Amino acid sequence: MPMLNSSLVYNTIQKEIRNKGVIFLFFLTLISLYLGHSLAVGVKDYVDEANMSALIANSTQAIIITFVSTISIFVSIIIGISAIRSDQSLRVLPQILSFPISRLTYILSRITGAWILSAIFYTITVIFGILILKFSGAMKVDFLSMMMTFCLMLLSLLTITFVSTFLSVYINKIASFILTIVFYLVSKFSYYNYINGNFEKAEFSVSKVLGLFAHYFLPRIGELNYLSEGYLGGKTFEVSSLAFALLHFFCVIILWGYIFKFLFERREI
């Protein structure tokens, strides 16, 4: 029995591409990128000092990536929440699960479809951002750092899609949205606390235990962000640190995937 069903993956994209929230954020992002860029060009022309002008130009790439990444996180939450929840609310779920597919295939196909759509959103908006910069000659694009950042961001989007889909099966849309953002922030800041040595310095407490739990048992979005921001800023990392980050990421995703599968298979439809 295959783990993924291509028809279900395609169906997820087909239904979520009509999501009004996603369509709104898509156009908002494109318009914001264009207006933001126009503003940056205007400021650059207005400021005479050469070093200030260069600073604005160099910051633009990072600002665009950060802006697009943040919006993409929201988009992946919206799509992830709707992927399975809309099947439940429209009472289509019993029909789909009566097809000859396992529940694991159903979950994986829905998450994959939602992730692909989030990735398409991210890709289009990043390309749009690069193109307006490139054609206006406002900056030099560093494709290698862009590609590393892009790949690491796709893993972050996968995590967010997974978490929001998981939560949406058990709690309502708004609670899922808020909890996914809480998860994102906890996961991000637990890593920053860890690398800054805050856990070592802190006395034994509930928050320290929770922080360490988040660091070891949740996907390290903070680490992915740290690496992607580093690449974007022109830093280089040892291959081993990237390999360990990816190893931890995939182990934790598989662990939580099995927990999701275990719970969903016991769920009565």
Next chain:
Amino acid sequence: MEVLRVDNLSKSYSGHRALSDFSITLMKGEVIALLGPNGAGKTTFVKSILGLLKADSGKIKFFDVESDSVSRSKVSYLPEKFTFYPYFTVEATLRFYADMYKISENRSEIIDAALRKLGVFEIKGKKISDISKGQLQRVGLACVTMGDHEFIILDEPFSGLDPIGIKEVKNLCVDLKNAGKTLLINSHILAEMEKMADRVIILNKGLTLAFGTVQEVKGDLSLEDKFFNLVKDGDANA
């Protein structure tokens, strides 16, 4: 050939027994009517055999194989209230079902034939949200009868249909039976079931009140009268 075998199936919801030691064997080519008042356990039974509910105990086999996603590949199911994504067209809905049933050859012809058979070909370009309840039910029937499944489970197939629709669905069921398909029909329209079914199961409060051929179950009475007596007697004894 056994299409479905269920042994001692039981299911409770927080202390309330929805299905109690239910056993049944369905043979190829049969039309079985599953009858009972609301809350009798009919939907619990159907959902349990499809794996949508987890039974407390009992064994379920399709075609001599333990029920799982693979053995269910020869089974199609029309739920009580068929629905789909409101923004999908009728044709896109059937295309999705065709994909899930792995119909690749002559897909368009099969979809068109299924729509024509149910009299909904002319609405194939309409959105699900724009069609009537009766048309939606026909689209659902077109979806589940499109694949060449050996066992078809229809939960209230006459729901929302006008007399002409009921007659057409009845004819469709007869065609399916003549094609050697096995049908399990859950319905409240006893008069139709009396004419169509080979065997009848009457359930109430999770218990089997009667099971046999239509003649064995109804005796000298009409199926409707027999059903009424059995359910009322069962309620009085409870």
